[in-house]
Amino acid sequence: MIKISLKHVVYSFVMLCLSLIIVLMLGEVLLRFFWVKPTGVDLSGITVKDETLGYRFVPNSSAIITGLMNDYQTSVKINSYGFRGREHDIENKLKKKRIILIGDSVVFGLGTGEEDNIDTAMERLLNANNSNSYEVINLGMPGIGTLAEEQILIFHGLLYKPGIVIFFVNAINDLGDNVNYYNSHSIQVSSKTNNRISSKSNDLNTFHLFKISESYLFNFIKWQMRPFILKSQILRKAILFFYKPSVEDLPSFREWYTEEGLAGFSLMKAAFERISVLGNQHNFKINIAVIPSRPQFDKSYEYLSKAVLPPDILEEYNKDPQKPQRLIREFCKDKSIGYIELLDDLIYLQNKSRDIPLTHPNDGHPKAQYSKEVARIVVGELQKRVL
Numbered sequence: 001m002i003k004i005s006l007k008h009v010v011y012s013f014v015m016l017c018l019s020l021i022i023v024l025m026l027g028e029v030l031l032r033f034f035w036v037k038p039t040g041v042d043l044s045g046i047t048v049k050d051e052t053l054g055y056r057f058v059p060n061s062s063a064i065i066t067g068l069m070n071d072y073q074t075s076v077k078i079n080s081y082g083f084r085g086r087e088h089d090i091e092n093k094l095k096k097k098r099i100i101l102i103g104d105s106v107v108f109g110l111g112t113g114e115e116d117n118i119d120t121a122m123e124r125l126l127n128a129n130n131s132n133s134y135e136v137i138n139l140g141m142p143g144i145g146t147l148a149e150e151q152i153l154i155f156h157g158l159l160y161k162p163g164i165v166i167f168f169v170n171a172i173n174d175l176g177d178n179v180n181y182y183n184s185h186s187i188q189v190s191s192k193t194n195n196r197i198s199s200k201s202n203d204l205n206t207f208h209l210f211k212i213s214e215s216y217l218f219n220f221i222k223w224q225m226r227p228f229i230l231k232s233q234i235l236r237k238a239i240l241f242f243y244k245p246s247v248e249d250l251p252s253f254r255e256w257y258t259e260e261g262l263a264g265f266s267l268m269k270a271a272f273e274r275i276s277v278l279g280n281q282h283n284f285k286i287n288i289a290v291i292p293s294r295p296q297f298d299k300s301y302e303y304l305s306k307a308v309l310p311p312d313i314l315e316e317y318n319k320d321p322q323k324p325q326r327l328i329r330e331f332c333k334d335k336s337i338g339y340i341e342l343l344d345d346l347i348y349l350q351n352k353s354r355d356i357p358l359t360h361p362n363d364g365h366p367k368a369q370y371s372k373e374v375a376r377i378v379v380g381e382l383q384k385r386v387l
Helices: 006-034 118-126 146-155 174-185 216-231 233-242 252-257 259-282 299-308 311-319 323-335 343-353 368-385
Strands: 047-050 054-057 062-066 073-077 097-102 134-138 164-170 285-291 338-340
Touching: 006 216, 097 118, 097 146, 118 134, 118 368, 146 164, 146 174, 146 259, 164 259, 174 252, 174 259, 252 259, 252 311, 252 323, 259 285, 259 323, 285 323, 285 368, 299 311, 323 338, 338 368, 343 368
Parallel strands: 097 134, 097 164, 164 285, 285 338
Antiparallel strands: 047 054, 062 073
């Protein structure tokens, strides 16, 4: 019988650990040299810095935009006024009824071709009887919130003298975008809100100088495993047992359930109140539609998002998963602003589509079917109440 000494066992264990550490370190080094870490959509080739909006598009520019992890490739053409889509002359020579859409990347159409964008699909539906009497103008820009959208309306939208302006509030990240815009521009919304709004950041993964969420090896494994994680509850639990996400890694829709995030909602309401005054002055009707967060209509994403939420936010989410829609619906009712509900129809469509997601898996931006459905819902609501 072969005797194995304790010293030999300890030695073997130490060597195994050292070998594993060396392999992990080698993998980290190789990935830093040869793997391009996903960082989001790159618009740098067709944008320039802008003091009011943060950036703006270069007029008459074009580019092929690649989605996160090559989710899609979209041809983007910017018109002479600096927005996506065909030309829309300021002077309304044909006396068409003009509808302006303002929002972020969903309205801009990241992930969809121009022919499938919300504005194009709406215009097709409105002019289906060959009347050609409606013109839908897309003033969407990726990465902006309500405060920046207000500036787009003032400096660009009003020039077109629209009859209807529809704002698309993104339930995922508009609150954070509003706070960031407010802090960077020192906007005084009221006498009580002229100070910077604090934003707490408590990174749970920081160990001295190393942050696990910045590891190339960790991110490589995370992105490669993402499709399987979305489908497997066991995998999600296993990963979360070893890895606690940082605040930066948490789903952005959590902001609707935090005090800091709701400061962004206060800024949003103040902006829409000012826009409502503009509507009365310039004779256009305002409507607000809420772009749902992905977990609200995609169950796989909801499982993953709920798994990483802190207990206090998870409890609030479970109590009121449609809080963005509820708060904005109540605000619109109080201020006599038109509200367009998108969530119920998108849930129905996603359930009907089953395993075919309405959004791109890694990037999260809508596919053509999503944009067309939003256009159908919006046109239907406008025809019932406004047109």
